[in-house]
Amino acid sequence: MPCNVVVLISGSGSNLQALIDSAAQGDNPARIAAVISNRADAYGLVRAQNAGIATEVLDHKQFDGREAFDAAMMQAIDAHQPDLVVLAGFMRILTPGFVQHYSGRLLNIHPSLLPRYKGLHTHQRALDAGDAEHGCSVHFVTEELDGGPLVVQAVLPVAPDDTADSLARRVHQQEHQIYPLAVRWFAEGRLRLGAQGAMLDGEPLPASGHLIRT
Template structure:
């Protein structure tokens, strides 16, 4: 039996993925425990979700710092005060400095609303529809210095319907995010998931270029 894995979540918005984790890890036997939620926005609704669950919260306003490096250094101090084994980006709308990413090498996860490496960056649902793609989805990956890069851990696929709008597509992708992000965190907390030199490892086996793939339902 592993010790409980302490997790710090960074977010900037509503905290839908945070809520999915809170719901997933609320039992006393859970391998993961969310120690703190940190946001760069005081009005982020995710902070409210954390408070409602009895989780420590911190706000670090990026506009109060002279540039990205200074903000990231202060953020590292805040995170490390909670001694986390894992740091989870859940809609944290900041591009992180190389120093920050290196500091948490192998213990920093992100989720992105596309089937990476497709559609890095913003407006993924709109871009999928404009391209006429048959499939869309979401990806959990280890964070590296490449934006929305890093070895893939798990992807889930959704079929694009002819009637879809960016809004309906986003809704279905969010539902998948809320399934696969807690799953990836649980794997890490159980000691099953790690970052090796060649990529992400699950149960000691190198995951393929798409990570663990959950096909369209």
Template sequence: MSEKRIVVLISGSGSNLQAIIDSIAAGSIAGRIAAVISNRADAYGLTRASNAGIDTQVMDHKQYPDRAAFDNALQETIDGYQPDLVVLAGFMRILTPDFVRHYAGRLFNIHPSLLPLHKGLHTHQRALEAGDPEHGCTVHFVTEELDGGPLVVQAPIPVLPGDDAESLQQRVHILEHKIYPLAVAWFCAGRLELTATGVLFDGTPLPANGFRYTDE
């Protein structure tokens, strides 16, 4: 099987991008990152990409008249790299339905909660305020519903008595860097497929909450 071409979209530090870069370098992912695109010129993830010899692009959304115009230009740039998979790695933009539909079945996101709990922002604080016994992160296919696409894999952690939002965030980040490369590896190996009825893994339907990842 030929290696898959990946385009990664970022807005910030790119720690999940680095985890994917490292997994490719280790031979765990049968793919290569064709480009990293950021809507912020100061995103440190661009430096991570350059250090790995990956092509980078900056597309400042403020230079476009509206969301649709930016997404159209972004789509054109992405398609120039002919990606098999587009990975949102801390890309802080709400994407238009047309953009999402264009990449249906080949667009990933990672979210810092156990979806469908706590869609949107401030997930760690909201988990604490809700008294959740566990928290974590989720890799999912992106659909038009914000943080609502079919789930691929979740990694839970217990919420400890002394936890605050910062400690939860730090512990969740560690798991993000494990399950995002894992999901990308599965996709690049041809093991994942999004169908009209849900996600298939090796041809078998995944449960609605996806895989439950543990370090054990």
């Protein structure tokens, strides 16, 4: 049985492209059923259309508040009977009702080694702090912003001459590896959210998630 995935985007969709490419591999049970964006000009919509994936735009500015927008989002998402909802550069803070509705089947990727640097400007913040390592994290979404149980993190060394831009490029490359990996684990039935946190193959993952060092 394929695992129906709905992907939410706001921008260029480079992580979406990595997910599309991964799902196209014949032995991957993940099937992207739809891509939904809150911005009509998101290039990720073109990527989805090029891959023959259904798309939909829900402009958050057309709704009277966050709850109304999220209610419409849930209706649009649920029309595709998703097993998993994936946030791929979706630049909206979700309401508790939305998060609870998809509890255990909602994944996000964040460009830092969580719990460090929740929120924005993660690469510059890592440089400003003099960190020796930086990276990205896939996690289950909970009501705490960027605070859900970690699934997998890619860890890379910070070079002495790194800038926020160079670091962002290298972190992006790792995002394109670990996000499809986490989605595939879920689609294969290997990854689940348990009472104690993320579980892989029936075993609790460590608090840092599965670590991949580059």
